[in-house]
Amino acid sequence: QVQLKESGPGLVQPSQTLSLTCTVSGLSLTSNSVSWIRQPPGKGLEWMGVIWSNGGTDYNSAIKSRLSISRDTSKSQVFLKMNSLQTEDTAMYFCARIIGTTTAYFDYWGQGVMVTVSS
Amino acid sequence: EIVLTQSPTTMAASPGEKVTLNCLASSSVSYMNWYQQKSGASPKLWIYGTSNLASGVPNRFSGSGSGTSYSLTISSMEAEDVATYYCLQLSSYPFTFGSGTKLEIK
Numbered sequence: 674q675v676q677l678k679e680s681g682p683g684l685v686q687p688s689q690t691l692s693l694t695c696t697v698s699g700l701s702l703t704s705n706s707v708s709w710i711r712q713p714p715g716k717g718l719e720w721m722g723v724i725w726s727n728g729g730t731d732y733n734s735a736i737k738s739r740l741s742i743s744r745d746t747s748k749s750q751v752f753l754k755m756n757s758l759q760t761e762d763t764a765m766y767f768c769a770r771i772i773g774t775t776t777a778y779f780d781y782w783g784q785g786v787m788v789t790v791s792s
Numbered sequence: 793e794i795v796l797t798q799s800p801t802t803m804a805a806s807p808g809e810k811v812t813l814n815c816l817a818s819s820s821v822s823y824m825n826w827y828q829q830k831s832g833a834s835p836k837l838w839i840y841g842t843s844n845l846a847s848g849v850p851n852r853f854s855g856s857g858s859g860t861s862y863s864l865t866i867s868s869m870e871a872e873d874v875a876t877y878y879c880l881q882l883s884s885y886p887f888t889f890g891s892g893t894k895l896e897i898k
Contacts, residue, residue, distance in 0.1 A: 708887075718827075718835065718878055720887040733886040734793075767834060776841035777882045778825040782834040 675699040677707070677768050677783035684789050685758050691788060695751040695768030702726070702746045706771045708779060709742060709753045711764040719764075723771060724751055758790045794819050796879050796890035804896040811866040813893045815857075815879035824862040825880040826855060829892075835878065839864060871897050 681693035695707060702724075709721040722732040724742045732740050741754045751768060765787050769779035795818040805811045815824060823842045827835040837846040839855035842862065852867045866873055874897050879890040 717891045718880075718889040720889065723887075731885060735886070771882075773840075776823055778837060778840040778880070779827075779835075780837050780840075780846075782836075785834055 675770065675781045677770065677781055679766060679768055679783045679786040681766070681786050681788065683787060684791060685762075686792050687759055687790055689758055690754060690756045691758055691762070693753040693766055693786060693788070695753070695783060697749045697751070697768075697770075700749075700770065702744050702749060702751065707744075707751045708769050708771050709751075710767045710769060710779070712767070712785075713761070713764040721753070760790050762788070763790045764788060793886055794821060794881055794884055794888055796881060796888055798877075798879060798890035798893050800893060801891070802894040802896070804898045805866075805869040806898045807869055807871065809869045811869050811873075811895065813864045813877055813895070815862045815864075815890050817860040817862070817881060819884075820859045821881045821883040823883070824855070824857060825882065826864050827878045827880060828875045829878065830875045838877070869897065873897075 676698045678696050685691050704726050706725045708723040710718055712718050722742045724730050724744050730742050739756050744751045765785040767782055767785045769782040772780050797816045799814045826839040828838045829835040843855045854865045857863055876892045876894045878892045
């Protein structure tokens with residue numbers, strides 16, 4: 674069955690770079706696309722970006738200058754790197770598969786990884 | 793950016809009551825998706841393509857709408873429906889979520 678699992682450091686210092694990994698199983702990254710979505714404590718959801726099955730990427734313009742999404746298809750892993758972290762980047766970070774063409778949606782989600790930005 | 797405004801922000805319904813949650817888009821979108829999120833859990837796909845129920849979703853749920861106005865309806869509220877519901881548009885970049893409707897039971 675399809676599974677996604679996020680991993681990474683729970684605590685990052687302000688101004689540092691966040692590195693997260695999404696490890697997928699039950700699907701191939703060469704034919705599936707994965708997005709990163711985050712949720713600050715007690716708040717709503719924010720789409721961050723996507724890496725498409727062809728390796729292309731799209732980012733939320735609000736954070737595009739700080740964000741990079743990449744992948745290693747042989748290891749079934751998708752990576753998120755975001756620099757210049759601030760306290761407002763404290764959030765639960767999710768990866769999710771996006772499926773569909775004319776009608777697209779996120780169907781499978783990981784459990785999320787909590788990231789706290791603090792000195 | 794397409795802004796999705798959900799209403800109400802919070803509501804409480806009695807068991808058996810009909811519930812309608814609304815999602816208004818700042819520009820026309822082709823379809824709407826809905827997610828259910830319970831406390832401490834990841835969001836779950838609930839309705840996709842405006843009106844298609846995800847696998848396992850009870851048929852007391854339905855979705856409708858077009859253009860800038862979409863809704864999720866529960867025909868008869870049950871205790872297990874307590875959650876926050878988010879709408880999501882993937883018609884244009886950046887993809888955006890509504891701010892959510894927190895649904896409680898009376």
